[in-house]
Amino acid sequence: MPARLLEGYPVAEEILRDLREQLDAIVTQSSQRLGVAVLLPADAGAQSYARAIHKTLAPLGIEIRTISLDDSIDEERFREIVTRLNQQADVTGILALQPLPHNLPRWLPALTIAPEKDVDGITPLNVGRLHLGLPAIPPSTPAGAMELLRYYGIAVSGRRAVVVGRSPVVGRPLVSLLLSADATVTVCHRKTADLAEVTRTAELLFVAAGSPGLIGPEMVRPGAVVVDFGVNVVGERLVGDVDPAVAEVASALTPVPGGTGPVTNAVLARNLVTLARLQRS
Incomplete structure (x- = not known):
């Protein structure tokens, strides 16, 4: 008998349905929409993922800012970009898609993104809390x-x-x-x-x-x-x-x-809402 297919769309819709009211309340209280900055390399898989993220987050009223990373970018320039995003109030979360351009070490986003804007749970603070079984932003x-x-x-x-x-x-x-x-x-x-x-x-x-x-x-x-x-x-x-x-x-x-893709994007949206609540508290 063929395997049961574990379709992600109904799971994602359940998560997003719970988020819509929370998003409305946050925007009403702060008069500011949530925003995510996506650091996007020139990789076909990463670009496909970025399109899927936009398809999930945009209907929720979340602003998506895409920063393209070309193959010539160096570590200093990457740090400058992330530092600026860390300081911008209209950026709720930052997501660095892999694989990064070849000039950049894979671990660089984990050490440059501020923990309070770490929407995908990659910084040492969130990783450590997850391993300890404490509340954390999970990947x-x-x-x-x-x-x-x-x-x-x-x-x-x-x-x-x-x-x-x-x-x-x-x-x-x-x-x-x-x-x-x-x-x-x-x-x-x-x-x-x-x-x-x-x-x-x-x-x-x-x-x-x-x-x-x-x-x-x-x-x-x-x-x-x-x-x-x-x-x-x-x-x-x-x-x-x-x-x-x-x-x-x-x-x-x-x-x-x-x-897994649709559910990943829904959890990303949930993580962004969690970050927004933490930032506003």
Whole structure:
């Protein structure tokens, strides 16, 4: 029996429905709309993500300011841009999309964005609070995955979870969220020996490797729940890190596109509302 598709749109709509009244109240109290600054590199995947963010946030009345990062930008110029945004009252949150231009270290946004404007939970303050199990702004992509599981009634506590990918914005924070939900977690990465042997142990399999079709059906435990974070541009199509044929083995699978993406954007909007409340208090 083919896997149940874990569509992200109804989950996102539930989150956004709860946010609309909160947004109206914030704007009424402050007479100022929320705004997010998106630092956008010249990468096809990042630009696709930016379009999706605009599609979600603009109807909520959130102002989106896009700052293009060309390949010639250096670290000093990047710091100047972020410092200016940190100081602007009409910028509620700042989001730096990856991959950054090759001149910039991946960690740079985490050390330059002010914690009070960290809409995607990447600064050391938010990362540390998340790892300690304290209230924090969570990275929107792994937090969105947890919302998907909640919405579809998929239990996490006591189950064996395998996370493929250890990036600071998906894999690592997802481990913290899963541990907080009492899962038993294994992390895989490019140095993992016999990846398939490990992934076949997963009751809950999360894939965020940035490698199209990395996980095939032979690598999945029958009946597993598979969450695919992959956003890979192949030709003119968006494809995931999981081969669609996995649907013949798994009990549930997120589609690409239309799975984790819409929920990620909704959680991003929720994070922005949280930042606005913190800034106004």
